[in-house]
Amino acid sequence: MMTKYKINCLIVFISILFLHSGQKPCFAQKDGDDIVIGKYSIIHSSILDEDRLLYIHLPRDYEDTQLSYPVLYLLYVDIYNYFADATITTEKLGGTGEIPPVIIIGVANTNRYRDLLPAKIRGRNEGGGADNFLRFFEEELIPHIDKFYRTKNFRMLVGPQAGAVFSLYALITKPELFNAVLSENPFMNPENADFLYPRAEQFFKNKESLKNFLYIKCERNERPQNLEFAEKLSKLLESEKPEGFRFKAEFKEPSGYFIPPIPFGEGLRMLFAEHKLPENFHTNSVKDVISYYEALSEEYAFEVDAPSHMLTFEGDKLSQQGKTKEAIELFEFQLSLYPKSLNALMRLGEIYRRMGELQKARQYYKTFLTIRDTDVAMIHNRLNMVERMISSSAACRIEQEIRKNGIQAGLRKYQMMRSDPNNELYFDESEFNAMGYRLMGAGKTDDAIEIFKLNVKLYPESANVYDSLAEAYMNSGDTENAIINYRKSLELNPDNNNAKEMLKKLKKK
Template identity: 30%
Template sequence: MTRSSPGKIKKYLAILLSLLFCVSSVVAQVKTPIPLASTFSMHSQVLGEDRTIVVALPAGYVSSNASYPVLYLLDGDQNIWHVAGSVEILTRTGAMPPVIIVGVKSENRMRDFTPSSVEGVPYSGGGKNFLNFISAELIPYIESNYRTHPYRLLEGHSLAGLFAVNTFLENTQLFDAYIVMSPAMWWNNEEMTEKAKSFFKNDAELNRSIYFGIGADDGQGMQNELGRFVETIQQDAPKGLSWSHKVFENEGHMSAPLLANYYGLKFVFSTLKLPDALWQEFDSEKFLAHERMIMETYGEFAKQSEGDYVTLGLKLVEEGNYEGAITVFKRNTEAYPIYPANFAWLADAYEKHADYDKAIEAYSLALTKSKAINFGQEKNYMHNIERLSKLTQTE
């Protein structure tokens, strides 16, 4: 797809690099430390024991009334560190919406994550009980005590990846998306692959997402076992199932999850991105319909990356589609209301559309926000306000 000429793209990139520098300056001024997560203990009647739960709230949770999707993270006490970091970066850049991360600390992985009892493997086969704990106790508790959006994800690694696959097959509707990292598909003579063969043939339609990631250094056996499961999807994938499988070169069993989590999240939320057709032939109504769709699906803070909004808006300005540019830049100011330059771009589009009063209003907002964070563009914005005010007086 060709979105613009190389010369135009270079100009857009220069502007965006300037934007990123400004954004970094704004972010650098935030001094208040933010704790990564809080921890609490809950008693499970199903498991007959107390379980430790780790919860990481998205930035802005306390100051908003919004509801957020929930990422349920197995082995949460270990994985919360890298997962929370990736989520923060992807959220800040518009690659995914802000989410609540709920990590479940592991107590007995062999018991909780295995779907069947295997002779000679002590404690195995408690997966059904653990799934009942999640569905009947943990999820209701989280949804009663936090502002949650209906969209849910489940993420697991190794034996926990096996559990995630079994949950997908046994209780598919419980989660909207699954991120499966280096799963132990060898369990019980590849039980999950055998189960999947009938599952996929019987399910004609399945509106879910599942992502598989594994390291190339994880061993040929692990890769082949996962590969055979993936083959069942390739042969009989139900309509509506979105799936992906990636092998990470030079990564092993314990390092691959860092990349699998990152790319898994990007894949699961890839529908946030604007369709190519809107870049090629822009339509304001279709653009706004897409934005409404992602907010309904993933919560009110779902958005494009700031760079995409700006690049599209500038492209429309260059093409003379000022009304379209105004639509995009207005959405950008709603999605990214902190940065003064976003309001200045909106003001410029209004001016080119000869709507000087609204241009003055947008520049005034840019000025106010610039003063608030010492953005350094106050004189420029004031000059534009004065210049446009004179134009309105002479009309």
């Protein structure tokens, strides 16, 4: 049975809006629609002999990819807005590439002390059911989630108070079950402190290596036994830390909250400290990015997918450096992971349009608009322009002919078009100019000169066409014709500072 999980808390509503405030609204939603961050699900446990309510949040791009995701299991989910806290924090950190996107599985309480504490509380007949609850995770809940969702073999367990005690107990009892544990203000009554610490001491002293992560946060105004246990465990791990085990304990000043917020941000950033590419990372090609995340996968012991946000950023850097081929490869790799990445689709459309490969540009623009067609006037305009060029541009036809059969065939095509009284194709100065620069950029300077000469014939009163022709002559080593055409450009536009500077340089030769 599935129903939507709605957040009615004003603070959460404002927080979600804040997270998306940098994006222009596309208004696919209707006035009055709910902001949905998850759904309920019910699982029956034979081990616990009861139904358990689950709170489930899937990453924002879950339905748009075929990727699998790490799973964060959250205790105490049905109180203190912990589910909302977890959702907002993981979406924010995942969106910036600081952590991988995660599936959140919140497990609601029924009798929390019974399930979460390994030892009974004296005089209260509570606790002692942690082993049973751990069996529920191992034999029922985790297999259930792995069956119905695309999960990676990397699991995190997060919990406050009694949930923190259970998470620590799970670490020393079934270390293979959870790769990482985030524990906040462990609720350590004397019975559970006396039960847990000697077992933790024995476990860590006898463990030579351990590929797990533990983060503990404890506020200094906590109950003395809670703080004492956390400090004692921290000292133990400093002296007995197994090889490969990552551990961090933080003792914070009081937050002022009766129930402090779970340290999602701090702990997850430490756990995935290297997930985001370093600021000084130098990308020469998509292979560099792939190699980085392959190495990270080895370190984290699960397949780490390069974040879409980072791929966009690195692709833009390559494009700005003039490494067009490498940028295309990187954006295409991005689409292989994230087929509905609007960033990659838009950039590939723009790159191919600038390259004059209009059929490819059109396809990327069209794909973009099948995903999002509102509030994207620029993409609509680009598509209209490209389709107009494909159907009616003389420059487009000539460039296609040059690519197939060479410059002379392209020039003949031009003459045929100009002499045909029924020709309805348009001749655009900027399109011919762009074609000339593409040829020059490809090292075909002589071909570029021929195209710029055509543009001079078409637009003899344009200062820019002479400036471009002069540049091509200069690049070919023909100083005399470069000077002639820069002078002509300056004659038509006395404010052409580029022509002035170039003439000074050429006259010095």
